[in-house]
Amino acid sequence: MRxxxxxxxxxxxxxxxxxxxxxxxxxxxxxxxxxxxxQTLLTLLSGAALSEHGNPGEATMTVLRGRVRLTSGEEAWEGRTGDLLVVPRARHALEALEDSAVLLTVVASGR
Structure with a gap:
């Protein structure tokens, strides 16, 4: 165990x-x-973003600190400390509204 x-x-x-x-x-x-x-820990300073990208499989994002906005097409979801966001299967982007840390959990498709 680790x-x-x-x-x-x-x-x-x-x-x-x-x-x-x-x-x-x-x-x-x-x-x-x-x-x-x-599982990947991502940190973004306020205003930083991950540009639109594809999703390699089922994914969730747990906001450990801060506040983020997840967008996909015309839809947007905001998450803050303690929130769990389900990442859409479509192309999406992430922006930090405050200095933020999120835990991205992905189960790759085709396994």
């Missing part, structure tokens, strides 16, 4: 994001290409 402090990692990744021109940082905390399940 244990992770998502809070400590979020603090570290927010510091990395502050020194990045993209104003964001990410680290896979579980899984990867050899697993169906992958």
């Amino acid at each position: 244990k992770f402090s998502l809070d400590a990692l979020a603090r570290e990744l927010l510091e990395r994001a502050a020194s990045s021109s993209a104003r964001r940082s990410a680290e896979t905390v579980y899984g990867g290409h050899e697993h169906a399940l992958r």
Whole structure:
């Protein structure tokens, strides 16, 4: 068994994001290409975004801190600390409305 402090990692990744021109940082905390399940901690500084991209499978996003906006087409959902957002299967984008940390959980299709 392994244990992770998502809070400590979020603090570290927010510091990395502050020194990045993209104003964001990410680290896979579980899984990867050899697993169906992958969990990635993403941090974005206020105003930073992930441009529209596809979804590789079923996915949820848990907002660990801050406030984000998830958009897909004309639809938008806001999430704040403690919220779970179901990521649409369609193309989507993510924007940080405040300095934020989210745990992205993806189960890859075709596994």
